Amino acid sequence: MTIDLRSDTVTRPTKEMQQAMWAAELGDDVMGDDPTVNALQEKAAKLFNMEDALFCPSGTMTNQLAIRVHTQPGSDVICDKYSHIYLYEGGGIMLNSLSSVKLLDGNRGRLSAVQVAEAISPENDIHSTLTRLVSLENTMNKGGGCYYDFEEIKAIREVCRAHGIPLHLDGARLFNALVETGESPAQYGREFDTISICLSKGLGCPVGSLLIGTKASINKARRFRKVMGGGWRQAGFLAAAGIYALDHHVARLKEDHIRARQIGDMFSDKPEVEEVFPVDTNIVIIRLAPSVPETDYVQKLAESGIRAVTFGKNLVRFVTHLDFTDEHLNEMQRRIG
Template structure:
């Protein structure tokens, strides 16, 4: 039995999801007449209280589209140095938007109003770029799956309004945060100018993310998606998976969080584990002593049929997901002894 905890992106569509995919009515999404894509976009927009949505191939694409539209060449984007938009999107902010980045150092990747304020440049200073956009990530991948609450976001929104800044959410694992807080999705639509949500992580879809925002913003995003080569034709096959996931696979994320905490309890007993970041959702990050390289440790785990990812020189990450079962959890405990 292979236990694969490299990421929640490795999940396979369930039989019911596959059935929904292969029975979906199709059209040409570039021409705007794929009924299943249109239904997914309308569903997601309504869920978050936004005017419109755009179905894209990846969260990187939706984030980069948002940054491109919110900024102009030479503007500045404020985010945490652990943010996915900075760490894992191929330098897209500089390539796609021709914007610079100010990197804050928050607690486990989370920004606060005070931190954001420290990185806002005076528009009167011609030596500096114009601060234009703040990007939050929820949950924070490199922060071990920690999350913002609505009051925390509202405080940052207030500052953005005062300073004339736009606010974008990289919500790749937003539903993991929502099942923990119980907060309504519509509250997010009231706080952000744009939201990216990923369907291919904990929700178990084979591919796809959604960008949400005002109607005019999404019209611009559709144009830039085409420019990036992101237009697709009979995408309803994939959109049907997204509709199924939003209807059936959100609440079950709580199971992933419970299993992640059980893994944390296992790791506490291992002498090679020096520190475990607090486990808030489905991400488990632990630190090894300086005498053990994460790459070597991950290779050793693989020989025992357990897959993780080296998440730094001495850090390892596990991510629980739809295809990680209680049976595998029990087997993992036996192998880690």
């Protein structure tokens, strides 16, 4: 038995999801007439009480489309220094939008309203970039799956509103936060101009993400998606998986979180482990002792059939998901001792 905890993107569609996919009604999404894609987009927009949504191949694309929509060449994007949009999207902010970044040092990747307010460029300073977007990430990948206090999000929104700056959310794992806090998608729809959600992580779809926003922003994003080569044809097969996931795979995320905390407990008393980051959702990060190289440790785990990833100097990450069951958890406990 291989225990794969490299990411929650490694899941396979369940039998029920596969059945929904093969039963999907199809059209040509570039021409706007794939009924299943349209149904997914309408469902997501309604869920967040926003006007429209756009189905895309990846969360990187939905994030980059949002940045392209909101910014202009020579502007800047405020985000945390560990943000996915900065660290893991191939320099897309600079390449796609010709914009710079202002990197802030948040609390495990979470920004405060005070930090955002202090980072906004003065409009009348010709030496400075113009701040045209603030981007938050929830849950925060590099922060070990931590999530925002919603009151802080509302405070950040007020700062953005006062300066006329849009607010974007990289919500790749937003539903992981929602099942912990009890907040609703519609509450988030009120605070953000655009939201990116990923269907292929905790929700278990084979591929796909959604960008949600106003009709005007989604119309612009659709044009940029085409420019990036992101137009797809009979995408209803994949959209059907997204509809199924939103209907059936949200509440069960709690199970992933419970198992993640148990993994954290497994490593808490290991002599080679210096620290286990707080486990808030489905991500577990351990800090190894300085004498233990993370690459060697991950290799040792792989030799015992446990797959994880290095996550920085002396850091190792595990991510639970719907294909990681109690049986896998018990076997993992047996193997690591």
